[in-house]
Amino acid sequence: MFLPRLQFPAVLLLAGTLCFTTACGSKEADPTPTLYERMGGLKGVEGFVDVLMANVAAETEVKNSQMLRTHTPLLTDPDKPARLARLRNNFINQMGEATGGPLKYTGLTMLSAHKGMMITETEWAVWRQAADASMAANKLGDKEKAELAAILDDMKAATVGH
Numbered sequence: 001m002f003l004p005r006l007q008f009p010a011v012l013l014l015a016g017t018l019c020f021t022t023a024c025g026s027k028e029a030d031p032t033p034t035l036y037e038r039m040g041g042l043k044g045v046e047g048f049v050d051v052l053m054a055n056v057a058a059e060t061e062v063k064n065s066q067m068l069r070t071h072t073p074l075l076t077d078p079d080k081p082a083r084l085a086r087l088r089n090n091f092i093n094q095m096g097e098a099t100g101g102p103l104k105y106t107g108l109t110m111l112s113a114h115k116g117m118m119i120t121e122t123e124w125a126v127w128r129q130a131a132d133a134s135m136a137a138n139k140l141g142d143k144e145k146a147e148l149a150a151i152l153d154d155m156k157a158a159t160v161g162h
Helices: 006-020 042-059 069-073 080-098 112-116 121-137 141-155
Strands: none
Touching: 006 112, 042 069, 042 080, 069 080, 080 121, 112 141
């Protein structure tokens, strides 16, 4: 049997190619970054949540506020700072998980969290405007805005009217 004589560099190249294309190679990473990564990771999610919360707080202070009714229990709570911190952290974890990041949301379901609030379509629309303004303030790209909006809009059915 005739075996061709391979040069050492050719053997190394062949062995390396086989190693990276077979089981001895590591798991291939998905080349598409997650929304979490494209938003800037934890800092990006925190920025989105912080601006959204500030937008909602500002809206509750305007004359004829659309969201004051549903936010009054939170705003008048004697433990307001701790409650706001829990809300912020839960929302960061929820958005971090929903956007493909490593965070884990362990809070209530949207239905449980909003049960009894009877959030109206108008209140939802004003909240979504606040979310859109937060996306713009955080300079999210059009693709990222659309993906994040879809995540938020998926929560509407469990939030409005309960």
